[in-house]
Amino acid sequence: MSLRNILDEHDPILRGKCYEVTLFNDRLGMILDDMKETMTAADGVGLAAPQIGIPKRICVVSVDGKTFYELVNPVIVKTEGTQRGVEGCLSIPGKHGLVERPKTVWVEAKDRTGKLCKYKVTDLTAVAFCHEIDHLDGILFVDKLIDTKKE
Ligand code: ZN
Numbered sequence: 001m002s003l004r005n006i007l008d009e010h011d012p013i014l015r016g017k018c019y020e021v022t023l024f025n026d027r028l029g030m031i032l033d034d035m036k037e038t039m040t041a042a043d044g045v046g047l048a049a050p051q052i053g054i055p056k057r058i059c060v061v062s063v064d065g066k067t068f069y070e071l072v073n074p075v076i077v078k079t080e081g082t083q084r085g086v087e088g089c090l091s092i093p094g095k096h097g098l099v100e101r102p103k104t105v106w107v108e109a110k111d112r113t114g115k116l117c118k119y120k121v122t123d124l125t126a127v128a129f130c131h132e133i134d135h136l137d138g139i140l141f142v143d144k145l146i147d148t149k150k151e
Contacts, residue, residue, distance in 0.1 A: 005052065005053070006090050007052065018049065018050055019056050020056075021056050032060065035052065045128045059074065071109040071132070072114075074129070080102060080105075082101070083123070084101075085124075087099045099131075101126060101127045104120065105130060107119045
């Protein structure tokens with residue numbers, strides 16, 4: 001495993017749409033392992049492949065540092081409720097802001113072997129799933145900031 005460089009928000013890769021993963025091979029496993037290691041070293045709760053310069057639909061999430069989710073080609077199939085919380089991003093160091101997300105999300109994704117997995121996650125884990133899946137479509141949390149002055 002090795003640590004990867006995390007790109008900052010000015011890199012165009014972070015604004016592009018990522019490609020579906022079609023090969024579930026050793027290279028995919030290596031990318032996932034590197035992403036986990038890089039996320040943990042950076043003290044993050046999630047990381048998407050475009051953040052390390054790979055424009056593929058892959059992300060990892062771990063809110064508690066114990067349960068690691070590996071999401072390949074993830075799709076949000078259903079959401080319920082809303083929650084608001086302050087978010088940050090490893091690609092936008094030093095910046096934080098209030099974002100509204102679903103309270104609960106149902107997600108279908110492949111694992112590193114290509115097996116379809118279904119997840120139902122809530123609270124912070126739901127926020128992290130949505131934040132990372134947004135990255136795969138070139139969307140950053142700063143695009144979704146709530147303007148509290150307007151309300
Ligand atoms: Zn991010």
